[in-house]
Amino acid sequence: MTDSNGSNSRFLKSTVHVLLTGFGLALLLLPFFPLSRVLLFTPWLLALTTLVRLYPLIRSHLRIPKRVRSIVPRASTGSTCIASTGLGVAAILAIACFPALGNRYTVDVGVMVGIYSLLALGLNVIVGWAGLLNLGFAAFYAIGAYSYAILNTRFDLPFWPGAVLGVLTAGFAGFLLGLPVLRLRGDYLAIVTLGFGEIVRVVLNNWDSFSNGPNGIMNIDRPVVFSYTVRPPYPFYYLVWITVFIVYFFLNRLYKSHFGRAWIAVRDDELAANAMGIPANRFKLLACIIGGAIAGLAGVLYAAKVSFISPESFTFMESVTILCMVVLGGMGSLRGCIVGAVILVTLPELMRDFSNYRMLLFGAAMVVLMIVRPQGLLPPQRRLEA
Amino acid sequence: MLEIRGLHVHYGAIHALKGIDLRVEQGEIVTLIGANGAGKSTTLMSISGIHAPSSGRILFEDFPVEGMRPDRIVRAGISQVPEGRRIFARLTVQENLRMGAFARSGSSVGNADLDTVYDLFPILRERRLQRGGTLSGGEQQMLAIARALMARPKLLLLDEPSLGLAPILVERVFERIREINRSGVTILLVEQNAHMALHLASRAYVMETGRIVISGDSRVLVGDPQIKRAYLGEMDIDTTQKPTRSA
Known part of the structure; x- marks a missing residue:
C-alpha cells in the first residue's frame, strides 16, 4: 500500500516538475516569438523535459541499479554487459543505415555530427579524464584544419x-x-586556455601571408581512397564515421588500460598519485596531446569536407559548444560525447526557424539539464575491475 | 639506510624545514613526533620527492635521492602512506592496490603481491571489488598502507596512520605496522599520537617549528618529563587535579 502511495506521489511530483519546466521554458520564449510559434514548440519542450526526467527510470530497466552495482562482483554484471553491447550494436546499425533513410541535407548534418563527435571525444580526454578545463579547444580544431589546408593548397x-x-x-x-x-x-x-584559443584565431585572422587572413583558404582537396575521391555527403559520411569508430575504439581501450586508471587516480587525488609514483604531470600532458591530436583530425576532416576554411569557423563559441557536448553527455563518458554531439548538432538544425534565439534556447536547456541531471545524460559507467 | 643532512625546505616565503638531520637504520621503526605544523609531513614529502628541498642532502642506501622524480624514488624503494589516507575513491580496492605498484611495473602486477597484502589485511580481500570511496575510515587506512606496500618498499613512510581512527582501530593498525616491520620493511612513522608512536618505535625524533629539538631512544623519551608534558599529555603531580574552571 505504502509502496504504491509512494510511487504515486513520486509520479505526481515528476509530472508537476515536467509540466512546470516545460511550460516555464515555453513562457520564456513568449517575448521573442508569436504565440502560435510558442504553442508549436511547447509539446517538444514537454517531451524533452519528460525524457530527461524519465531517464533514470529508463536506465534502471536496462541495467542493475547503481547502488547494487558498486558492490556486486563482476560476474553478475553480465546482463549489463549484454544490454550495453546490444545498445552499441543498435547504435552502429543506426549510424550505418542512416544515409539510406536521409536525404543529402540530413546526411550532411550527419557528417557534422561525426566531426563534432570527434571533437567531443578529444575534449573529453582533457576535461573528462585529466580534469583540465579547456576553453580554447577550437584552437586545435583550427590548427588541424589549417595545417592540412596549407599543406594541401600550397605544397600540393x-x-x-x-x-x-x-x-x-x-x-x-x-x-x-x-x-x-x-x-x-x-x-x-x-x-x-581561453587566451590560447583566441590567440590562434587572431593569428589566423591577421597573418595574411600565412593563412590568407579572414578570406580563408579555398579549394582544399577531398580525400582520395584508391583513386576514388571521397565527396560529401554520402561517401564522406562513411569516412567520418569510420574515423569516429576507430578513435572511439582506441579511447575505449585506453581508458580500460592502466592508463585510464592512472588518469582516474590523478583526478581523484593528485598528491596520492604522485606519492604512488604515478607521474601525474606526464599523464596530464599525455591527455593534452591526445586531445589536441583528435581535434586536429576533426579539423583535417572538416577542411576536406567543406574545402574552404576561414577563422570564422573556429571561434570561442565553437569551444563552448564542444565543451557543452562533453558536459551534456556526461563528463568522462565516451558514449556521452557522441550523444552530446548528436543533440547539439541536430538541435540547432531543427530550430533553424528560430535561428536568432537559438543560443537563448540552448542556454535555457543547459541550465535545466544541469539542475535536473548534473552528471550529464550518460555519465561514465566503468566496470569495476580487479 | 636513510640519512638526511641539513635539509631545508621553503614554501615560497615560508621556511618550513630549517636544517633537519635524521637517520634511519635498516630494519628500524623510527618515529617523528611533534605538533601540527612542525614540519613532519614536509619532511616525508621531501623524502618522497614531492617537495623539492632548497638545500641539504637525502641519502637512501648511500645514494642521493633529493630532487629526484617521485616515481624514481618509489622505484628506488621508498613508498609513502600519505596523511589522510588519500584513497582513489573511484577505483576499486584492487585497482587502488595495482596503482600502488604502478611505478614498479607500469601495468601488470603479480598476484603474489596482492595475496601478500590481502593476507596482511583480510578485510581488503573481501572488499576488493568495492570502490575505495565506499570503505570505512579504518579500512581506507589499511588500504592506504597496503597500496604503499604494493610498491615493495624497503623503507615505508607512514604519515599519521592514526588520524581520525577509533582507538581500537589505531591499535589494530599499529599492530599491522609492527608486523610489516618484522617482515623486513624499515619504517619511518610520523605521528601526533606520540604515546602510541613512542611505544612502537625504537628511536624517535621530536620536531618543533621546522627543527628537530630532541632525539633518542624512544624508551628514554617516554620517561622524559619535557616530552611527557608537551606531547604525552601527562602532567606533573601537583597539576594532575582536574582543572577547575568556571563556566
Whole structure:
C-alpha cells in the first residue's frame, strides 16, 4: 500500500516538475516569438523535459541499479554487459543505415555530427579524464584544419600525408599548451586556455601571408581512397564515421588500460598519485596531446569536407559548444560525447526557424539539464575491475 | 639506510624545514613526533620527492635521492602512506592496490603481491571489488598502507596512520605496522599520537617549528618529563587535579 502511495506521489511530483519546466521554458520564449510559434514548440519542450526526467527510470530497466552495482562482483554484471553491447550494436546499425533513410541535407548534418563527435571525444580526454578545463579547444580544431589546408593548397600534399601532419601538428600544439597548463588549475587554467584559443584565431585572422587572413583558404582537396575521391555527403559520411569508430575504439581501450586508471587516480587525488609514483604531470600532458591530436583530425576532416576554411569557423563559441557536448553527455563518458554531439548538432538544425534565439534556447536547456541531471545524460559507467 | 643532512625546505616565503638531520637504520621503526605544523609531513614529502628541498642532502642506501622524480624514488624503494589516507575513491580496492605498484611495473602486477597484502589485511580481500570511496575510515587506512606496500618498499613512510581512527582501530593498525616491520620493511612513522608512536618505535625524533629539538631512544623519551608534558599529555603531580574552571 505504502509502496504504491509512494510511487504515486513520486509520479505526481515528476509530472508537476515536467509540466512546470516545460511550460516555464515555453513562457520564456513568449517575448521573442508569436504565440502560435510558442504553442508549436511547447509539446517538444514537454517531451524533452519528460525524457530527461524519465531517464533514470529508463536506465534502471536496462541495467542493475547503481547502488547494487558498486558492490556486486563482476560476474553478475553480465546482463549489463549484454544490454550495453546490444545498445552499441543498435547504435552502429543506426549510424550505418542512416544515409539510406536521409536525404543529402540530413546526411550532411550527419557528417557534422561525426566531426563534432570527434571533437567531443578529444575534449573529453582533457576535461573528462585529466580534469583540465579547456576553453580554447577550437584552437586545435583550427590548427588541424589549417595545417592540412596549407599543406594541401600550397605544397600540393595529398590528403593522407596531409592528415597525418595535421594530426601531428595539433598534437604538438596540445603538448605546447600542456606545458604551462601543468602549473595551473581552476580559473587560471580556464583563462590561459581561453587566451590560447583566441590567440590562434587572431593569428589566423591577421597573418595574411600565412593563412590568407579572414578570406580563408579555398579549394582544399577531398580525400582520395584508391583513386576514388571521397565527396560529401554520402561517401564522406562513411569516412567520418569510420574515423569516429576507430578513435572511439582506441579511447575505449585506453581508458580500460592502466592508463585510464592512472588518469582516474590523478583526478581523484593528485598528491596520492604522485606519492604512488604515478607521474601525474606526464599523464596530464599525455591527455593534452591526445586531445589536441583528435581535434586536429576533426579539423583535417572538416577542411576536406567543406574545402574552404576561414577563422570564422573556429571561434570561442565553437569551444563552448564542444565543451557543452562533453558536459551534456556526461563528463568522462565516451558514449556521452557522441550523444552530446548528436543533440547539439541536430538541435540547432531543427530550430533553424528560430535561428536568432537559438543560443537563448540552448542556454535555457543547459541550465535545466544541469539542475535536473548534473552528471550529464550518460555519465561514465566503468566496470569495476580487479 | 636513510640519512638526511641539513635539509631545508621553503614554501615560497615560508621556511618550513630549517636544517633537519635524521637517520634511519635498516630494519628500524623510527618515529617523528611533534605538533601540527612542525614540519613532519614536509619532511616525508621531501623524502618522497614531492617537495623539492632548497638545500641539504637525502641519502637512501648511500645514494642521493633529493630532487629526484617521485616515481624514481618509489622505484628506488621508498613508498609513502600519505596523511589522510588519500584513497582513489573511484577505483576499486584492487585497482587502488595495482596503482600502488604502478611505478614498479607500469601495468601488470603479480598476484603474489596482492595475496601478500590481502593476507596482511583480510578485510581488503573481501572488499576488493568495492570502490575505495565506499570503505570505512579504518579500512581506507589499511588500504592506504597496503597500496604503499604494493610498491615493495624497503623503507615505508607512514604519515599519521592514526588520524581520525577509533582507538581500537589505531591499535589494530599499529599492530599491522609492527608486523610489516618484522617482515623486513624499515619504517619511518610520523605521528601526533606520540604515546602510541613512542611505544612502537625504537628511536624517535621530536620536531618543533621546522627543527628537530630532541632525539633518542624512544624508551628514554617516554620517561622524559619535557616530552611527557608537551606531547604525552601527562602532567606533573601537583597539576594532575582536574582543572577547575568556571563556566
